[in-house]
Amino acid sequence: DIQMTQSPSTLSASVGDRVTISCRASESISSWLAWYQQKPGKTPNLLIYKASTLESGVPTRFSGSESGTEFTLTISSLQPDDFATYYCHQYRAYPETFGQGTKVEMK
Amino acid sequence: EVQLVQSGAEVKKPGESLTISCKVSGYNFMHYWLGWVRQVPGRGPEWMGNIYPDDSDIRYNPSFEGQVTMSVDRSLNTAYLHWTSLKASDTAVYYCARHGVDHGVTPKGFDSWGRGTLVTVSS
Numbered sequence: 609d610i611q612m613t614q615s616p617s618t619l620s621a622s623v624g625d626r627v628t629i630s631c632r633a634s635e636s637i638s639s640w641l642a643w644y645q646q647k648p649g650k651t652p653n654l655l656i657y658k659a660s661t662l663e664s665g666v667p668t669r670f671s672g673s674e675s676g677t678e679f680t681l682t683i684s685s686l687q688p689d690d691f692a693t694y695y696c697h698q699y700r701a702y703p704e705t706f707g708q709g710t711k712v713e714m715k
Numbered sequence: 716e717v718q719l720v721q722s723g724a725e726v727k728k729p730g731e732s733l734t735i736s737c738k739v740s741g742y743n744f745m746h747y748w749l750g751w752v753r754q755v756p757g758r759g760p761e762w763m764g765n766i767y768p769d770d771s772d773i774r775y776n777p778s779f780e781g782q783v784t785m786s787v788d789r790s791l792n793t794a795y796l797h798w799t800s801l802k803a804s805d806t807a808v809y810y811c812a813r814h815g816v817d818h819g820v821t822p823k824g825f826d827s828w829g830r831g832t833l834v835t836v837s838s
Contacts, residue, residue, distance in 0.1 A: 640822065641824075642823065642824030642825070644824075644825075651810065651828040651829070651830055651831060652760065652810075652812075652825070652828060653828075654815075654823065654824055654825060654826045657815075657817070657821075657822075657823040657824045657826070658817075658821055658822075658823070661817070661821075661823075663823070663826065695759055695760060697760075697762075697824055697825070699814070699822060699824055702774050702776075703762055703776040703777065703778070704750075704762040704765075704776075705762065706759050706760045706761065706762065707759065708759050709759045
């Protein structure tokens with residue numbers, strides 16, 4: 609199985625901060641990576657797919673990038689609505705796998 | 716509008732059987748992979764498997780294979796997840812989700828999700 613290692617597990621930040629979340633794949637997944645935002649008691653919401661393509665309707669402060677097997681989700685200026693947990697997800701190979709999550713909390 | 720409507724919460728005893736459902740609308744049910752995802756409260760999502768409704772091609776996560784059965788009813792645009800014998804460790808929220816495709820070509824990951832079905836297994 610391809611392991612997805614996210615870091616950090618928790619991130620404390622303030623409104624307006626630039627936030628970066630990392631996800632490392634245990635082997636090559638090409639660009640077949642998605643990022644989701646999930647709030648407590650809610651459904652995951654697709655933010656980014658194919659590593660860097662913004663899903664329709666998602667604010668442009670969210671962006672994704674990749675370098676080899678390292679993937680990054682960046683929020684350019686954290687907004688109050690962005691405090692949530694973020695997950696990466698590789699869909700390059702079966703079984704599909706998710707990262708453990710990064711909780712973005714208020715500093 | 717794409718919608719995935721899941722069946723309601725269930726409370727079951729260990730050893731009981733259960734089927735939960737996911738009825739889709741707003742897109743061609745037959746031609747998108749549909750996945751099932753488990754999430755234990757407080758933990759990350761786990762991919763259980765995908766089913767392609769057109770031909771019922773199924774890809775199970777080996778961790779769940781033999782524990783659950785996925786199926787579809789094409790006439791009802793509905794997918795199902797079935798357990799024959801539940802365990803306490805099956806307690807979780809189960810989501811169905813569509814594997815989207817951008818411009819009919821580029822896989823997107825799960826772009827539409829049901830609201831989840833909470834399954835509680837307790838004696």
